[in-house]
Amino acid sequence: MRAIVMREFGGPEVLQLEDVNDPEPGRGQILLDVRLAGVNYADVHVRGNTYLAPVELPYIPGNEVVGVTPNGKRVVALTQGGGYAEKVAVHRMLNWEIPDDVSDEQAVPLALQGNSAWHLLFTVAQITKGEKVVIPAAAGGVGSLAVQLANRAGATVIALASTPEKRELALELGAAAAVDSSDEEGLAERIRDAAGGDVQAALEMTGGPTLHETLNALAPRGRLAVYGFASGRLTDVPIHTLLEKSITVSGFWLPRLYADRNLPLKASMKSLFDAVGNGSLKMVHGGTYPLADAAKAHNSLNSRTGTGKFSLDTTK
Structure with missing residues (x-):
């Protein structure tokens, strides 16, 4: 072959x-x-x-x-x-x-990116209706699906994307606001301005200063779901900030669910197939x-x- x-x-x-x-x-x-x-x-x-x-x-x-x-x-x-x-x-x-x-x-x-988006939102970040959630790389494979899934769940999506075209796509997919992520400096302030205040949950896959900026945009008792470091820059999470704001940071890697009978991928796949079939997931x-x-x-x-x-x- x-x-x-x-x-x-x-x-x-x-x-x-x-x-x-x-x-x-x-x-x-x-x-x-x-x-x-x-x-x-x-x-x-x-x-x-x-x-x-x-x-x-x-x-x-x-x-x-x-x-x-x-x-x-x-x-x-x-x-x-x-x-x-x-x-x-x-x-x-x-x-x-x-x-x-x-x-x-x-x-x-759907198998890798769809399941990742689904479990990042609903298993790890545990978003609920009415919450504000940040989704990075919102025009990418995982991000474009996460924007739609979070919007379908009734969350207010603050999308991050690096170009005007990508931000426009994120808005078309259901984001309430789209923020320029090409400049790390001041990203937390731009997120809060777009959201009208702190956010309750965020996904993060860039690493480096972007992780810290995203963390700083979280409200007290906020949740951060980390699933990558695309920039290649690993960074430490400030414990003082976690304690002061009672923030939860969770890592996520989909293969850890492959053999987990308590979180069967069969259920998330059915949800994803249904959403594609009825046209609500593009x-x-x-x-x-x-x-x-x-x-x-x-x-x-x-x-x-x-x-x-x-x-x-x-x-x-």
Whole structure:
């Protein structure tokens, strides 16, 4: 089969198309014929050797796919690597049949980015109707879904985005206000101005000064859900601020839910499928590239000029 193989860490150029052996499904796994492979910022961390879980080279990246099972069912699945390929082995508990009213392109963001947005909002930040919530990278894969999900739940969304075009998209998706996040200095003040005061909850994935600014915009007893450090800058959280304002900061990494029977992904997937099917959750597509052009997809993701979901068509 054809697959994108990394034999070293580095820039997008390390993503090379090769012919490799088909994967052998392990216990509890099935083999999928892949149609689309999702491209995520986590893949950028893997490529640069900064991912939360270290990988061994050679390595096939990719953590979410749309594919077909041996008995012909169309499914969306979570993988732990191996997605940038024509075939991938997935666990039987981490793939979900796609309803007829949801297309492949609509389904591919749901397993990883959709579940991440859903659980960040409702499991970690525990937003409720009437609360004000900050959502970063609001025109991106997770962000564009989180804006819509929070708005559907009755929250007031303060979206963060770096360009006028991205801020306009966030407003179209349901944000009450959109704030320029391109300049970290004064971000907390801009958030409060847009929200008309402090906010009750915030998602954060940039790190560095942006994390501190977002923290400073939270009201007493506010909640901060941290799910990344896209800037590459890790930072300490000021304990004094947490104590003074009784703020809760929680980290989130979706793979920690893969085997958690108390927080089944099946329930969040049903909610996401239903929302797409009834038209209340819109997919923002950043572009679909042939499998061989994985490096081009990563360049587009790195440039931060695109919006929504990037994917690879493994049939081309």
